[in-house]
Amino acid sequence: MRPRNALRVEDLTVAFRGGHAVVRGVSFEIAAGEAFGLVGESGSGKSLTCRAVLRLLPRGAAASGRVTYGGRSLLELGATEMQALRGSTIAMIFQDPMTALNPVLRVGEAIAQVTQAHEGLGARAARVRAVEMMERVGIRDAARRAAAYPHEFSGGMRQRIHIAMALAARPTLLLADEPTTALDVIVQAEILRLLDDLRREEGMSLLLVSHDVRVVAGLCDRVGVMYAGELVEVGPTRTVLRRPEHPYTIGLMNSLPEAVIDERLRAIPGVPPDPGRLPPGCAFAPRCELAIDACRAAPIGMSETVPGHWSRCIRTDRLDELRRGLAAADSVHT
Amino acid sequence: MLLVAEGLTKTYAHRRGWAPTLGGRRVHDVVRPALADASLSLERGESLGIVGESGSGKSTFARCISLLERPDAGRVLLDGTDLTALGAGALRRSRRRIQVVFQDPYASLNPRLTVGSTLREVLLVHRLVPREQVALREAELLDQVGLPARAVDRYPSDFSGGQRQRICIARALAADPEVLIADEPVSALDVSIQAQILNLLADLRSQLGLSMIFISHDLHIVRYIAPRIAVMFGGRIVETLPPGVPLESARHPYTQALLASRSRLEPGWLAGAAQLNADLSASLPTVGCPFRGRCPHAFAPCRDVDPPARDIGQGHAVACHFVAGASRS
Amino acid sequence: MSAVSTIAPPRPARRWWFATAGVPLRVGLVGIFTIAVLAALAPVIAPYDPTALGLAGGLQPPSAAHWFGTDQLGRDILTRVLYAARIDLQIGTIGVAIPLVMGVVIGLFAGYYASWPDAILGRVIDVVTAFPFLVLVLAIVAMLGPGLKNFYIAISLVSWVAYARIVRGEALGVRGRGYILAARSLGYSDARIVFRHLLPNVIVPALVFGMSDFVLDILAGASLGYFGLGVQPPATEWGVMIAEGRNFIVTAPWVVIFPGIAIVITSFFVSLIGDSVSDIVRRVHAS
Numbered sequence: 001m002r003p004r005n006a007l008r009v010e011d012l013t014v015a016f017r018g019g020h021a022v023v024r025g026v027s028f029e030i031a032a033g034e035a036f037g038l039v040g041e042s043g044s045g046k047s048l049t050c051r052a053v054l055r056l057l058p059r060g061a062a063a064s065g066r067v068t069y070g071g072r073s074l075l076e077l078g079a080t081e082m083q084a085l086r087g088s089t090i091a092m093i094f095q096d097p098m099t100a101l102n103p104v105l106r107v108g109e110a111i112a113q114v115t116q117a118h119e120g121l122g123a124r125a126a127r128v129r130a131v132e133m134m135e136r137v138g139i140r141d142a143a144r145r146a147a148a149y150p151h152e153f154s155g156g157m158r159q160r161i162h163i164a165m166a167l168a169a170r171p172t173l174l175l176a177d178e179p180t181t182a183l184d185v186i187v188q189a190e191i192l193r194l195l196d197d198l199r200r201e202e203g204m205s206l207l208l209v210s211h212d213v214r215v216v217a218g219l220c221d222r223v224g225v226m227y228a229g230e231l232v233e234v235g236p237t238r239t240v241l242r243r244p245e246h247p248y249t250i251g252l253m254n255s256l257p258e259a260v261i262d263e264r265l266r267a268i269p270g271v272p273p274d275p276g277r278l279p280p281g282c283a284f285a286p287r288c289e290l291a292i293d294a295c296r297a298a299p300i301g302m303s304e305t306v307p308g309h310w311s312r313c314i315r316t317d318r319l320d321e322l323r324r325g326l327a328a329a330d331s332v333h334t
Numbered sequence: 335m336l337l338v339a340e341g342l343t344k345t346y347a348h349r350r351g352w353a354p355t356l357g358g359r360r361v362h363d364v365v366r367p368a369l370a371d372a373s374l375s376l377e378r379g380e381s382l383g384i385v386g387e388s389g390s391g392k393s394t395f396a397r398c399i400s401l402l403e404r405p406d407a408g409r410v411l412l413d414g415t416d417l418t419a420l421g422a423g424a425l426r427r428s429r430r431r432i433q434v435v436f437q438d439p440y441a442s443l444n445p446r447l448t449v450g451s452t453l454r455e456v457l458l459v460h461r462l463v464p465r466e467q468v469a470l471r472e473a474e475l476l477d478q479v480g481l482p483a484r485a486v487d488r489y490p491s492d493f494s495g496g497q498r499q500r501i502c503i504a505r506a507l508a509a510d511p512e513v514l515i516a517d518e519p520v521s522a523l524d525v526s527i528q529a530q531i532l533n534l535l536a537d538l539r540s541q542l543g544l545s546m547i548f549i550s551h552d553l554h555i556v557r558y559i560a561p562r563i564a565v566m567f568g569g570r571i572v573e574t575l576p577p578g579v580p581l582e583s584a585r586h587p588y589t590q591a592l593l594a595s596r597s598r599l600e601p602g603w604l605a606g607a608a609q610l611n612a613d614l615s616a617s618l619p620t621v622g623c624p625f626r627g628r629c630p631h632a633f634a635p636c637r638d639v640d641p642p643a644r645d646i647g648q649g650h651a652v653a654c655h656f657v658a659g660a661s662r663s
Numbered sequence: 664m665s666a667v668s669t670i671a672p673p674r675p676a677r678r679w680w681f682a683t684a685g686v687p688l689r690v691g692l693v694g695i696f697t698i699a700v701l702a703a704l705a706p707v708i709a710p711y712d713p714t715a716l717g718l719a720g721g722l723q724p725p726s727a728a729h730w731f732g733t734d735q736l737g738r739d740i741l742t743r744v745l746y747a748a749r750i751d752l753q754i755g756t757i758g759v760a761i762p763l764v765m766g767v768v769i770g771l772f773a774g775y776y777a778s779w780p781d782a783i784l785g786r787v788i789d790v791v792t793a794f795p796f797l798v799l800v801l802a803i804v805a806m807l808g809p810g811l812k813n814f815y816i817a818i819s820l821v822s823w824v825a826y827a828r829i830v831r832g833e834a835l836g837v838r839g840r841g842y843i844l845a846a847r848s849l850g851y852s853d854a855r856i857v858f859r860h861l862l863p864n865v866i867v868p869a870l871v872f873g874m875s876d877f878v879l880d881i882l883a884g885a886s887l888g889y890f891g892l893g894v895q896p897p898a899t900e901w902g903v904m905i906a907e908g909r910n911f912i913v914t915a916p917w918v919v920i921f922p923g924i925a926i927v928i929t930s931f932f933v934s935l936i937g938d939s940v941s942d943i944v945r946r947v948h949a950s
């Protein structure tokens with residue numbers, strides 16, 4: 001088995017040429033074998049953060065900061081080295097499996113190409129491995145179905161094939177960008193379970209990006225919440241969910257229907273800010289009940305409220321008022 | 335009873351072109367109907383929720399109820415009038431009585447019309463207010479959905495997804511409908527915006543006394559908005575949960591699977607969630623219960639007979655042979 | 664509800680689009696406008712009568728008295744170019760307007776209803792486009808007889824197909840969009856949906872095509888004029904002038920050069936407009 005490594009992201013910033021930073025100084029770590037969830041709404045920068053690790057940014061976007069994996073600084077690697085890394089050491093899966101699946105390639109062939117490219121397997125050995133992978137991701141009658149084309153499979157199946165392709169070369173880090181967002185409820189649970197099982201079996205680290213904190217809650221050890229390009233809270237899943245330390249996180253959870261019983265949903269008023277028009281202080285301040293002048297004056301840094309749990313909020317002492325609603329809902333559902 | 339849909343059925347056939355093809359017409363095997371014998375009833379002022387995943391027929395149901403598509407069989411009665419029997423002109427005029435809010439707010443607004451023009455058109459075509467009062471009514475509608483009056487001169491591209499959905503809701507309200515069908519109205523929106531729109535719909539319902547059908551794949555959202563829930567699978571309504579019956583008391587194996595698989599705020603819920611363990615890629619059977627390929631309780635009758643909906647107490651109806659057998663014994 | 668606070672500032676009113684349009688567009692518009700004004704004022708500003716036969720003899724090179732020289736019958740070329748402009752601009756405009764309206768309406772309904780109306784239109788389009796444009800126009804004019812009226816008839820019968828095809832393609836795409844479905848659900852009549860909701864969203868490619876068609880029509884008129892099937896004397900247009908002067912290309916080139924330049928310049932300005940509009944449309948679609 002390949003050596004297990006830690007992913008370290010330090011002060012990552014992604015900006016479009018001539019534009020504003022859409023990812024601003026994001027820092028987090030994923031230990032070897034750990035599952036880390038990155039949660040945020042559209043525009044929070046979570047997808048770009050994920051892509052920046054593999055340097056798969058859209059045209060015109062540039063990343064700065066430091067991203068290290070296993071001691072190697074990824075942002076500084078040459079193009080060929082980066083290419084060798086992608087798919088073999090670090091793999092990525094996307095929301096739409098058709099991003100990876102070539103519609104004119106039989107799926108078995110598509111998976112086989114990964115191992116041929118990265119592990120130098122011969123055609124026959126690669127095909128055997130491809131069928132193995134298909135079985136591992138739960139496709140029945142894999143040998144026969146390896147000859148089928150992507151359009152002959154349903155959405156959930158295609159996502160499984162996509163995962164098979166990503167894992168064919170046995171990467172040690174898997175980046176998953178909204179892998180289940182387009183899937184039905186039951187299929188979503190199956191795919192998440194698949195990811196979880198495979199992760200444990202391979203000892204792989206996982207970065208799971210989602211707009212739904214509940215998805216991340218299912219299988220991630222630690223979670224980071226992003227808002228307006230920044231991480232506003234990071235910590236173990238259990239504590240972030242049970243005792244969130246940032247008003248946005250609380251707001252997010254409060255706006256879910258399961259958080260209320262026979263009352264109004266507590267929606268967060270307002271809308272997320274335009275990256276070009278960020279307020280000088282805390283980006284969430286305009287929508288926050290607890291905001292004071294100090295919040296609006298200057299950018300807020302991350303502070304460790306509880307060991308291992310970080311928050312970008314200076315009003316954590318007043319969060320109990322907001323958390324009240326959560327505690328009430330929680331007690332009913334346990 | 336304000337709205338009654340009886341036995342709606344719709345099949346999308348794979349149609350060959352009208353000109354004969356080189357290989358000749360192929361005798362195509364039986365295609366499963368997208369909607370099979372679906373019925374519902376809605377009282378004035380009531381809210382009904384429909385839950386289903388993709389392919390369940392929920393959108394087809396919505397389109398057939400609103401007559402955006404003609405059902406192959408069945409009727410739709412709105413306050414006694416059989417909409418399915420109306421001619422084209424009369425149907426067009428009746429359309430404003432059932433309004434739909436669609437899933438994609440970005441595609442549902444004509445990009446070339448200002449918000450004001452969009453609303454005005456509804457008011458004028460249906461002659462709902464005298465010309466002098468149109469501007470006033472526009473402002474009223476915008477206010478009702480939480481948008482400022484100056485939105486009137488803007489184009490949809492000036493607005494975010496959540497705001498566009500509000501405009502769509504305003505447009506639906508402009509027609510002064512008796513029934514509002516919301517087809518996945520928040521699925522395309524961010525979580526924090528979803529809550530705003532859901533609150534808006536709930537408020538409008540209580541302020542205007544609207545009768546609403548709310549469709550979603552999210553059980554929790556539907557339960558929040560609608561006390562009575564119909565669960566759909568394979569083109570059929572497989573379970574109906576009346577108000578007061580908690581989701582956890584669902585009896586149909588599919589509803590139970592949905593409940594078990596839904597993501598929740600509980601850390602590590604995935605480990606504890608039940609497993610369906612079926613080949614979900616197989617297409618649904620055309621005879622018998624559509625769920626039998628994935629059902630842990632499937633037995634002999636499931637293969638041959640499509641289970642009818644049976645009331646198991648206080649309006650809780652389940653279409654399942656296994657449940658019917660269990661409640662009998 | 665503070666959801667409202669972030670509506671974007673109002674976009675500039677439609678009046679100002681000209682000021683913000685790019686240079687090519689402005690050049691094109693000013694150019695065409697100038698030509699149109701000159702053409703309209705021809706009776707006022709032309710130095711001579713277009714049909715006045717020269718007493719001084721024909722084929723005189725450009726001079727102070729005759730800026731563009733005279734043709735073989737002693738007529739002042741500048742005057743004739745100006746008068747011809749009126750015909751050519753008319754050819755371009757009417758030759759586009761009629762087929763555009765015909766083609767757009769047919770294409771709209773075929774695209775909106777799809778199924779058999781569209782299938783029929785599709786076959787008609789296939790048949791008409793199988794023939795080269797000019798050959799078909801020539802054939803029709805040859806059957807009907809020369810003259811401007813028959814030329815318009817021929818152009819209309821042939822050109823509408825191109826517009827129909829463009830609009831029908833766009834309409835097939837747009838008819839499935841959410842706002843069309845919404846319009847249906849609001850009980851709007853088909854006519855209203857087609858003209859108020861479908862048309863504005865599909866018309867632009869047809870208009871852009873119209874620009875290049877304008878040029879094509881002028882050239883077609885010129886080609887027909889070359890064969891004597893176009894405009895009949897005493898009226899004239901640039902193509903006819905070139906045709907009449909073809910025997911003197913070497914000995915008195917000014918007879919054909921100036922009408923030729925007129926065609927080129929007009930086409931150039933129209934192309935500028937067409938290119939700019941399609942560019943703007945492309946950029947708007949991309950955003």
